[in-house]
Amino acid sequence: MFLVLNWKMNPKTAKEAQALLAHTKKALARSSITAIVAPPAVFVADMAKKKGSLRVAVQHIHAEAVGSHTGDISGVQARSVGAQYALIGHAERRAQGESNDDVGAKVASAYAAQLVPIVCVGEGARDVHGHYLETVKEQLEAALRHVPKTKAKQLIIAYEPVWAIGATAPMSTHEMHEMTIYIRKCLFAHFGKAGMSTPILYGGSIDSTSAADMMQHGEVDGLLVGRASSDVEKLKELARALT
Ligand code: PGA
Numbered sequence: 001m002f003l004v005l006n007w008k009m010n011p012k013t014a015k016e017a018q019a020l021l022a023h024t025k026k027a028l029a030r031s032s033i034t035a036i037v038a039p040p041a042v043f044v045a046d047m048a049k050k051k052g053s054l055r056v057a058v059q060h061i062h063a064e065a066v067g068s069h070t071g072d073i074s075g076v077q078a079r080s081v082g083a084q085y086a087l088i089g090h091a092e093r094r095a096q097g098e099s100n101d102d103v104g105a106k107v108a109s110a111y112a113a114q115l116v117p118i119v120c121v122g123e124g125a126r127d128v129h130g131h132y133l134e135t136v137k138e139q140l141e142a143a144l145r146h147v148p149k150t151k152a153k154q155l156i157i158a159y160e161p162v163w164a165i166g167a168t169a170p171m172s173t174h175e176m177h178e179m180t181i182y183i184r185k186c187l188f189a190h191f192g193k194a195g196m197s198t199p200i201l202y203g204g205s206i207d208s209t210s211a212a213d214m215m216q217h218g219e220v221d222g223l224l225v226g227r228a229s230s231d232v233e234k235l236k237e238l239a240r241a242l243t
Contacts (some may be wrong), residue, residue, distance in 0.1 A: 001215060002156060002199055002222025003028075003035045003242070004057065004118060005229035006087065010040075017043040018050065023232045025052050027239035034222075036085055036118070037229075041073050048082025057085035057118060060093050063105035065112070075106075075113030086115040089143060091122060091162045100142030108146035111154075119143045120203070120224070121183075122160040132161075133182060140186045152194035156201060157183060158224040164204030165226065176202050176218035208237035215242070 005024065011017055017039055028035050038057040039047045048056045058078035062069050065076045075086055088110060089103040103119065110117040121139040123132035136159070147155065159179050164171045171179075180200050187195030202214055203224030211223060228234040 001033055001242070002201055003033045004038060004085075004087075004156075004158065004201060004203070004222065004224040005035060005235075006038045006059065006090070006203075006224060006226050007040065007230045008059070008092070008226055010230040014043060014046060017047065020230060020232065021047055021050055021054070024229075024235060025054060027236050028054070028243070031239065031243040033242060038085075038087055041078070044078060044083050045081035051082075055084050056082060057087055058083040058115070059087050060090065060098075061086050061088070061106055061109060061113075061115070063102065063109045065109065075110045075115050079113045079115055083115060085118050085156070086110045086113075087118045087120060087158075089139070090120045091160055091165055100139055103139070104142045104145040107143050111147070111151065116154050116156065117143075118156040118158055118201075118224075120158045120160050122162055122165075122204075124162045126161075126163070136179070136183070137186055140183065141190075144190045147190070149191050149194055152187070152191040152198050156199045156222075157187070158201040158203050159183060160203035160224060167205045170202070170205045170210050170214060173214055173217035176214060176220065180219040206238075207234055208241040211238055211241050 036055040036057050038059050061075040062072040065074050088106045107117045123135040126132050187198050199221035201222040201224050202220045206223050206225050207228040228238050
């Protein structure tokens with residue numbers, strides 16, 4: 001299984017980041033989980049050096065490789081300091097104006113930089129008419145626009161309903177099971193049979209109390225964890241629940 005640990009804008013210092021990484025390594029030692037740590041960009045180089053058997057992702061990239069984009073970083077730059085994955089289209093980036101087209105361009109740029117994209121999709125709210133399915137489909141289609149069929153395995157889809165991020169509880173496993181089937185259908189439409197092997201993750205308010213249940217009954221290939229990944233006690237409990 002995949003476990004993406006999205007530290008978001010945590011912790012406060014480089015020293016704390018080193019300590020958190022050490023705790024993460026210890027908590028997941030001897031487990032068969034493929035754990036991907038996504039630290040703030042300033043810590044990526046250091047974390048990549050000390051990662052051990054963990055993998056490292058950058059939380060966002062610019063669509064271009066270099067240029068006049070103050071404050072941004074590119075996939076090539078992240079790759080050059082050891083990042084292996086890039087989160088793209090996280091709800092908190094979309095909330096700052098990242099569009100579906102931007103996501104598509106960034107996915108292409110991630111491949112050009114030899115980073116595996118972790119594409120985040122998810123609707124803002126649910127409605128009785130099922131329009132949210134259309135939203136997710138549009139997000140997926142835009143993200144995959146420049147992705148050739150050969151890349152089905154070098155791609156991770158993280159479904160994160162915006163209403164379940166930073167909330168008190170995750171979405172129900174039953175609802176996730178439905179989404180997994182729906183996303184798989186979309187992947188099949190794009191990749192054909194190869195789309196069966198693209199990992200689908202769930203993210204949104206996962207902790208030790210919900211992780212195992214979501215893995216078992218949500219039919220997912222892994223989890224994307226926010227808050228519980230940068231809190232050492234919660235992280236230890238999470239690892240215990242999953243291993
Ligand atoms: P959360 O965040 O686990 O704190 O809800 C998930 C995410 O935004 O990736």
